[in-house]
Amino acid sequence: MELKVKHVKLIQKLLNKYLSVNLRVDGNFGANTKNALSTVDELDKSWGHKRKAIGFIQLSSNKNGIDAGKLDGYWGPQTAFAFDVLNEFTETGIMPVNWRDIEPLNINPNNWPKQNEVDLVNFYGAVGENQKRLLLPYPHRLSWDKRKIVKSFFCNETIHESLSRVLTKVLETYGIEKIKxxxxxxxxxxxxVRRIRGGxxxxxxxxxxxxxxxxxxxxxKWGRGKAAFAKAQYDDWWGIWEEEGWVSLGRxxxxxxxxxxxxxx
Ligand SMILES: [Zn+2]
Structure with missing residues (x-):
């Protein structure tokens, strides 16, 4: 992650308030801003300047009741989202609507297993096994080549029926035009069949x-501030999945x- 002008400007504004200093709010991550950050008690003295800057965004978010996660000076989706909320709040004095964590529906009518290798193998079989072709209730487009139409794909036979129900309901709810x-x-x-990225x-x-x-x-790595599916217009779509016990990592x-x-x- 790169500290951009918008990040530094917010940090300068908040430092001025927090430390009662008078930094120029110019978005330039220079010596004055770095020195001011070094005097913030809650930030670990051993951290580098950038880590302190990120830590200060986390600290300020948490103090304003916006959950930025752990105060560790590392930029992740939670901090990115908190930054967007804090920035808007600081600019306008009003908390943006819909900024709170979503409460996804957490039911499990199909008894999906926990995400660990033992439970998954017990429930679904060995990786890559027990696959069945799913005929789609509406055609899909390949995301990396949108002219290519997908009429079916392979999925685990145990989820086959549930997935079919979900997609049928999506079609009933939205219709093909809205789906597109x-x-x-x-x-x-x-x-x-692959390992988790970076694991x-x-x-x-x-x-x-x-x-x-x-x-x-x-x-x-996109969080709520950036991901399309985090927008409120997708809540009903997520609801259809969650009613069948499916889990969105985003939600x-x-x-x-x-x-x-x-x-x-
Ligand atoms: Zn995936």
Whole structure:
């Protein structure tokens, strides 16, 4: 993450208030701003300047009742989201609507297992096994080549019926025109036997129990401030998945908003 003018400006404004100093609010991360950050008691003295800057955004967010997560000086989706809220609040004096954490529906009518290898193998079989072709109730478009139409894809046989019910309900609820308009048909893949990015555990895609939608506009590290599927207009769509016990990593963890899985956290 790079500290941009908008980040530094907010930090300068808040430092002026917090420390009763008089920094020029110019977005320039110079010596005066760095020195001021070094005098903030709550920030670890051993941290570098940038880490202190991020830590100060977290600290200020938390003090304003906006959950930025742990005060660790690291930029993640939670901090990015908190920054957007804090920035708007500081500019306007009004908390943006819909900024609070979403409470996803957490029921489990199909008894999806917990997301760990033992439970997943017991429930779904070995990675890559027990796959069945799902005929889609409405055509999907390949997210990386939108002219290509997908009429079916492979998924785990255990989730087959549930997935079919979800997609049928999406079609009934929205109709094909609205589905296209909202990009609910932009398919980013299901079965894919691979390790989690940056880890050695199997991705839930390895069992064919996870689906990605519209990855371009819901990138892995994007949080609520940026991901398309975090917008209120998608609440009903998420509700259809959650009624069947499916889990959105976006709705529960605020990252990887493209990803929906039949495994509990
Ligand atoms: Zn995924």
């Amino acid at each position: 308009e909202l990009n609910l048909d932009l398919w980013g893949g299901c079965l894919n 050695n555990k199997w991705s839930t895609h390895s069992w064919g129990i996870a689906i990605d939608y519209n990855p371009d506009e819901n990138q892995l 529960t963890k605020n990252y990887d908003w493209m990803h929906i899985q039949a495994a509990k956290q």
